[in-house]
Amino acid sequence: MSKVLSTLRYSAEHEWIDAASPARIGISQIAADALGDVVYVDMPEVGAEVTSGEPCGEVESTKSVSEIFSPVTGTVVEVNQEPVDNPGILNEDPYGAGWLFTVEVTEEGPLLSAEEYASANGGDVE
Template structure:
Protein backbone atom coordinates (compact mmCIF):
# COMPACT_ATOMS: atom_id res chain seq x y z
CA UNK A 1 0.00 0.00 0.00
CA UNK A 2 1.35 3.41 -0.93
CA UNK A 3 2.27 5.80 1.84
CA UNK A 4 -0.11 8.74 2.07
CA UNK A 5 1.14 12.25 1.26
CA UNK A 6 1.52 14.94 3.90
CA UNK A 7 1.69 18.59 2.84
CA UNK A 8 4.88 20.26 4.06
CA UNK A 9 3.20 23.67 4.61
CA UNK A 10 0.68 22.42 7.21
CA UNK A 11 0.90 21.42 10.88
CA UNK A 12 -0.78 18.33 12.25
CA UNK A 13 -2.41 16.91 15.37
CA UNK A 14 -1.80 13.38 16.61
CA UNK A 15 -5.53 12.82 15.96
CA UNK A 16 -4.97 13.33 12.18
CA UNK A 17 -6.25 16.88 11.73
CA UNK A 18 -4.29 19.50 9.80
CA UNK A 19 -4.10 23.25 10.39
CA UNK A 20 -3.01 25.83 7.87
CA UNK A 21 -1.40 29.18 8.68
CA UNK A 22 -4.10 31.43 7.23
CA UNK A 23 -6.21 33.80 9.31
CA UNK A 24 -8.71 32.48 10.13
CA UNK A 25 -7.00 29.08 10.15
CA UNK A 26 -8.58 26.24 8.20
CA UNK A 27 -8.83 22.72 9.63
CA UNK A 28 -9.23 19.41 7.83
CA UNK A 29 -8.27 15.76 8.15
CA UNK A 30 -5.16 14.21 6.68
CA UNK A 31 -4.97 11.87 3.71
CA UNK A 32 -3.85 9.19 6.20
CA UNK A 33 -7.13 9.59 8.12
CA UNK A 34 -9.26 9.85 4.97
CA UNK A 35 -7.75 6.63 3.65
CA UNK A 36 -8.24 4.82 6.97
CA UNK A 37 -11.85 5.97 7.25
CA UNK A 38 -12.88 4.77 3.82
CA UNK A 39 -15.65 6.53 1.90
CA UNK A 40 -17.01 9.44 3.98
CA UNK A 41 -20.81 9.52 3.67
CA UNK A 42 -21.76 12.13 6.31
CA UNK A 43 -20.03 15.07 7.97
CA UNK A 44 -21.14 16.79 11.18
CA UNK A 45 -19.25 20.05 11.72
CA UNK A 46 -19.24 22.56 14.60
CA UNK A 47 -21.62 25.49 14.26
CA UNK A 48 -20.41 28.90 13.14
CA UNK A 49 -20.01 31.02 16.27
CA UNK A 50 -19.32 28.05 18.52
CA UNK A 51 -16.11 27.71 20.50
CA UNK A 52 -13.83 24.73 19.92
CA UNK A 53 -11.15 23.58 22.33
CA UNK A 54 -7.78 22.13 21.36
CA UNK A 55 -7.83 18.35 21.72
CA UNK A 56 -11.60 18.15 22.22
CA UNK A 57 -14.11 16.56 19.83
CA UNK A 58 -16.04 19.11 17.79
CA UNK A 59 -17.74 17.07 15.08
CA UNK A 60 -17.96 13.68 13.39
CA UNK A 61 -17.12 11.97 10.15
CA UNK A 62 -19.22 8.96 9.25
CA UNK A 63 -17.88 6.53 6.68
CA UNK A 64 -18.99 3.21 5.29
CA UNK A 65 -16.66 1.64 7.91
CA UNK A 66 -17.18 3.68 11.09
CA UNK A 67 -17.96 6.97 12.82
CA UNK A 68 -14.95 9.03 13.93
CA UNK A 69 -14.71 12.17 16.01
CA UNK A 70 -13.16 15.33 14.61
CA UNK A 71 -10.80 16.83 17.20
CA UNK A 72 -9.98 20.51 17.06
CA UNK A 73 -6.22 21.16 16.86
CA UNK A 74 -6.76 24.65 18.30
CA UNK A 75 -8.92 26.65 20.69
CA UNK A 76 -10.98 29.45 19.22
CA UNK A 77 -14.23 30.52 17.57
CA UNK A 78 -15.55 28.80 14.45
CA UNK A 79 -16.05 31.45 11.77
CA UNK A 80 -16.89 29.24 8.76
CA UNK A 81 -17.75 25.65 7.89
CA UNK A 82 -17.41 23.91 4.55
CA UNK A 83 -21.11 23.74 3.66
CA UNK A 84 -20.33 21.96 0.37
CA UNK A 85 -19.59 18.82 2.40
CA UNK A 86 -23.29 18.49 3.30
CA UNK A 87 -24.05 17.48 -0.30
CA UNK A 88 -20.63 16.03 -1.20
CA UNK A 89 -19.07 14.45 1.92
CA UNK A 90 -16.79 12.33 -0.30
CA UNK A 91 -14.81 15.48 -1.06
CA UNK A 92 -13.05 14.78 2.25
CA UNK A 93 -11.60 11.65 0.61
CA UNK A 94 -11.02 13.10 -2.85
CA UNK A 95 -9.24 16.31 -1.76
CA UNK A 96 -8.53 16.26 2.00
CA UNK A 97 -6.04 19.16 1.85
CA UNK A 98 -8.07 21.35 -0.51
CA UNK A 99 -11.82 21.34 -1.20
CA UNK A 100 -12.30 18.83 1.64
CA UNK A 101 -11.39 21.30 4.41
CA UNK A 102 -13.80 21.14 7.37
CA UNK A 103 -13.99 24.46 9.22
CA UNK A 104 -12.18 27.75 9.81
CA UNK A 105 -11.43 29.15 13.24
CA UNK A 106 -10.16 32.37 14.78
CA UNK A 107 -7.40 30.85 16.88
CA UNK A 108 -6.88 31.93 20.48
CA UNK A 109 -4.57 29.03 21.48
CA UNK A 110 -2.92 26.10 19.74
CA UNK A 111 -2.87 22.54 20.96
CA UNK A 112 0.12 20.24 20.53
CA UNK A 113 0.93 20.30 16.82
CA UNK A 114 3.41 18.29 14.80
CA UNK A 115 5.46 19.38 11.82
CA UNK A 116 4.87 17.57 8.54
CA UNK A 117 8.04 15.56 9.14
CA UNK A 118 7.02 14.58 12.68
CA UNK A 119 3.53 13.55 11.54
CA UNK A 120 4.85 11.58 8.55
CA UNK A 121 7.33 9.72 10.74
CA UNK A 122 4.70 8.87 13.35
CA UNK A 123 2.05 7.63 10.91
CA UNK A 124 4.01 6.01 8.07
CA UNK A 125 3.27 8.79 5.62
CA UNK A 126 5.59 10.77 3.38
CA UNK A 127 6.05 14.52 3.04
CA UNK A 128 4.96 15.58 -0.43
CA UNK A 129 7.33 17.74 -2.49
CA UNK A 130 6.69 21.45 -1.89
Protein backbone atom coordinates in the same frame (compact mmCIF):
# COMPACT_ATOMS: atom_id res chain seq x y z
CA MET B 1 1.27 5.83 0.68
CA SER B 2 -0.80 8.78 1.91
CA LYS B 3 0.53 12.26 1.32
CA VAL B 4 1.31 14.72 4.09
CA LEU B 5 1.62 18.34 2.98
CA SER B 6 4.78 20.05 4.19
CA THR B 7 3.00 23.43 4.42
CA LEU B 8 0.59 22.24 7.16
CA ARG B 9 0.84 21.24 10.80
CA TYR B 10 -0.99 18.25 12.24
CA SER B 11 -2.61 17.03 15.45
CA ALA B 12 -1.99 13.56 16.82
CA GLU B 13 -5.69 12.89 16.11
CA HIS B 14 -5.12 13.41 12.33
CA GLU B 15 -6.45 16.93 11.80
CA TRP B 16 -4.43 19.46 9.80
CA ILE B 17 -4.24 23.22 10.22
CA ASP B 18 -2.77 25.90 7.99
CA ALA B 19 -0.96 29.07 9.04
CA ALA B 20 -3.65 31.48 7.82
CA SER B 21 -5.76 33.70 10.05
CA PRO B 22 -8.41 32.52 10.56
CA ALA B 23 -6.88 29.05 10.45
CA ARG B 24 -8.34 26.46 8.09
CA ILE B 25 -8.77 22.94 9.51
CA GLY B 26 -9.39 19.55 7.91
CA ILE B 27 -8.56 15.88 8.26
CA SER B 28 -5.37 14.39 6.85
CA GLN B 29 -5.23 12.07 3.87
CA ILE B 30 -3.95 9.40 6.26
CA ALA B 31 -7.20 9.72 8.24
CA ALA B 32 -9.36 9.80 5.10
CA ASP B 33 -7.64 6.69 3.73
CA ALA B 34 -8.06 4.85 7.04
CA LEU B 35 -11.75 5.75 7.22
CA GLY B 36 -12.58 4.49 3.75
CA ASP B 37 -15.57 5.93 1.89
CA VAL B 38 -16.84 8.95 3.86
CA VAL B 39 -20.65 9.18 3.81
CA TYR B 40 -21.47 11.85 6.43
CA VAL B 41 -19.76 14.85 8.06
CA ASP B 42 -20.96 16.77 11.13
CA MET B 43 -19.11 20.00 11.97
CA PRO B 44 -19.39 22.78 14.54
CA GLU B 45 -21.59 25.75 13.67
CA VAL B 46 -20.33 29.25 12.90
CA GLY B 47 -19.88 31.07 16.22
CA ALA B 48 -19.23 27.87 18.18
CA GLU B 49 -16.31 27.82 20.58
CA VAL B 50 -13.92 24.90 20.03
CA THR B 51 -11.25 23.70 22.45
CA SER B 52 -7.94 22.16 21.52
CA GLY B 53 -8.00 18.39 21.91
CA GLU B 54 -11.78 18.26 22.35
CA PRO B 55 -14.27 16.69 19.92
CA CYS B 56 -16.18 19.18 17.77
CA GLY B 57 -17.71 17.02 15.05
CA GLU B 58 -17.83 13.61 13.40
CA VAL B 59 -16.86 11.91 10.18
CA GLU B 60 -18.80 8.77 9.31
CA SER B 61 -17.64 6.25 6.75
CA THR B 62 -18.90 2.91 5.53
CA LYS B 63 -16.49 1.36 8.09
CA SER B 64 -16.74 3.53 11.22
CA VAL B 65 -17.55 6.83 12.90
CA SER B 66 -14.65 9.02 14.03
CA GLU B 67 -14.69 12.21 16.03
CA ILE B 68 -13.15 15.42 14.71
CA PHE B 69 -10.90 16.95 17.36
CA SER B 70 -10.07 20.63 17.23
CA PRO B 71 -6.32 21.22 17.03
CA VAL B 72 -6.80 24.73 18.45
CA THR B 73 -8.97 26.76 20.80
CA GLY B 74 -11.03 29.57 19.35
CA THR B 75 -14.22 30.57 17.55
CA VAL B 76 -15.48 28.93 14.37
CA VAL B 77 -15.87 31.66 11.74
CA GLU B 78 -16.66 29.62 8.61
CA VAL B 79 -17.87 26.13 7.78
CA ASN B 80 -17.26 24.53 4.39
CA GLN B 81 -20.60 23.30 3.02
CA GLU B 82 -18.91 21.11 0.37
CA PRO B 83 -18.14 18.14 2.69
CA VAL B 84 -21.68 18.29 4.09
CA ASP B 85 -23.21 18.15 0.60
CA ASN B 86 -20.56 15.79 -0.83
CA PRO B 87 -18.81 13.87 2.01
CA GLY B 88 -16.71 11.89 -0.49
CA ILE B 89 -14.70 15.06 -1.13
CA LEU B 90 -12.77 14.16 2.04
CA ASN B 91 -11.46 11.06 0.27
CA GLU B 92 -10.84 12.87 -3.03
CA ASP B 93 -9.29 16.16 -1.85
CA PRO B 94 -8.82 16.36 1.96
CA TYR B 95 -6.30 19.22 1.70
CA GLY B 96 -8.18 21.27 -0.88
CA ALA B 97 -11.95 21.32 -1.45
CA GLY B 98 -12.42 18.98 1.54
CA TRP B 99 -11.33 21.45 4.23
CA LEU B 100 -13.82 21.51 7.12
CA PHE B 101 -13.94 24.85 8.96
CA THR B 102 -11.94 27.93 9.93
CA VAL B 103 -11.19 29.12 13.45
CA GLU B 104 -10.12 32.47 14.85
CA VAL B 105 -7.41 30.96 17.05
CA THR B 106 -6.88 32.06 20.64
CA GLU B 107 -4.61 29.16 21.62
CA GLU B 108 -2.89 26.32 19.77
CA GLY B 109 -2.83 22.78 21.02
CA PRO B 110 0.14 20.48 20.59
CA LEU B 111 0.87 20.33 16.85
CA LEU B 112 3.29 18.24 14.83
CA SER B 113 5.32 19.30 11.81
CA ALA B 114 4.62 17.44 8.57
CA GLU B 115 7.80 15.43 9.08
CA GLU B 116 6.88 14.46 12.65
CA TYR B 117 3.34 13.51 11.63
CA ALA B 118 4.50 11.47 8.61
CA SER B 119 7.12 9.69 10.69
CA ALA B 120 4.54 8.73 13.32
CA ASN B 121 1.85 7.69 10.83
CA GLY B 122 3.62 6.42 7.72
CA GLY B 123 2.87 9.16 5.21
CA ASP B 124 4.97 10.75 2.48
CA VAL B 125 5.80 14.43 2.93
CA GLU B 126 5.19 16.51 -0.19
